[in-house]
Amino acid sequence: MRLRIFTEPQQGASYETLLSVAKATEDLGFDAFFRSDHYLKMGDMSGEPGPTDAWVTLGALARETSRIRLGTLMTAATFRYPGPLAISVAQVDQMSGGRVDFGIGTGWFDAEHTAYGIPFPSLNERFERLEEQLEIVTGLWGTPKGETYSFEGKHYTLADSPALPKPAQAGGPPVLLGGFGAKRTPRLAARFADEFNLPFHKLDDTELAFGRVRTACEEAGRTKPMTYSVAQVVCCGRDEGEYRKRAEAIGRDPESLREEGLAGTPAEIVDKIGKFGELGAECVYLQVLDLDDLNHLELLAFEVLNRL
Template identity: 60%
Template sequence: MELRIFTEPQQGATYDDLLAVAATAEELGFGAFFRSDHYLAMGGDGLPGPTDAWTTLAGLARETSAIRLGTLVTSATFRLPGPLAIQVAQVDQMSSGRVELGLGAGWFVGEHDAYGIPFPDTSERFDRLEEQLEVITGLWSTTGGYDFAGSHYQVKDSPGLPKPVQRAGLRGGVPVVVGGHGKRRTPALAAAYADEFNVPFAGVPDVETQFGRVRAAVEAAGRPADSMTYSAALVVCVGADEAEVDRRAAAIGREKGELRTNGVAGSPEEAIATLAAYAAVGVERVYLQVLDLHDLDHLRLIAAEVMPRV
């Protein structure tokens, strides 16, 4: 199982905070550094304020050398698909081919209100997501003269430049991550466009059920079963002893019992057992949501005591 670090900078983090976490994660051998793409804190004052996901990743692309970088997930409501394809391709070039694009429909109405971003209804947001996935992957794979006539986006005679360094995605280009809990459209979109499917913050039975839906959609699409990577995102709170678990849970404002139920929490042995349960239902990659970005010793503990055994 691959372990990746996943951050929520909208809760209050500077670029330098994120660089410290990414550099430490790279040094310790974690598979990737990912960040959310949000513009408003979900509780708390959010100071010093949000950072833009792709601006952050562009900087990290030049200040790291090996760790993979990406979003869980960029919201389709935030950007037009053509400019987003250019942004991601450029950051992929800047990183020498280490970028992955997580793309979703968007859900947090408060951040849209706070920053003047239109927020269509659920059906339209998924329609826009589907068209964005088609346009972005189409621009990356075209040899020129790309056209698309959708209900929400129209592209005419695009050269589809720049190209990403990576050409390993399902449709050529940067690997694409799709995720969520939807029963019908989400698995279908993943089967059509994604290299990875992610289930965020769910228990083992729910993850297993959702993976089953996606596997069925992948088969129906005529894809090889092994062409999809299956992952989960879980909050992490591990301590060398119970006092350290208490301290880390308090620092992020969570109850340690709830974290043990809904995340990867407790002693290293408990964390290993939890990850094994997810591995048993097909999880190949886990995004460990690190909420205290100043506690780099947390990453060091996980790298030393958990990562070698999963």
């Protein structure tokens, strides 16, 4: 079981804060540092000093780290055109020496689109655009050097693109898709994804979602293995008092957090991770909400990661 640290910088984090978390992630032995791709805070958090761009941040972290993988859960297809997105991700992959995983989704938070002047089409159109973006980005990365790439779709058209630059990873970074959708999401995952991620759902829902993707892979005749993963809010304490203090610091009710996330003592968290593993999860993204609490990361490394 691989454990990855997953952050939500739009809730309030400078680049310096993210750098300290990424370096701790690497030093403590976690597999990867991931971040959300959002431009507006959610809930009661201040959001200060303001948002940081996901791929600008990851490009900088690519030069400040040497081992951990880097990626997004999830880049919003509404934020960028697919051609420039393919260029940005390929460049960060080069800068990191081939350590990027590329998570992408439809985008869902309409308020951030309104706040920063980004068009927010209907859900159906967002899925259409996501599918075309996946086709284009993977097509650009997979085009042999010296050849050109063209695509004509409903929303995007490319003509005779040189399909450069190439990522460091042959064929491009692994593609992550996720969500609880019953039809379109499994179909797109079966076609494009190297990894399927289900965020913030309980065990029963996780089993159901994984099953739908497995069925979609079978129906598509896919033989390439799929990695299955989950993302969960994490809140750990050596004892009940420390756990409750950390839950309070992130504004969460300790009892409901225990039920809905990976929360409690290290033993409780190890046990629940094991249950996700029994469903086929090979990787868990630990959503860390208090980015100033590096002692929390140390506890997770020594008392959870080391037990796995």
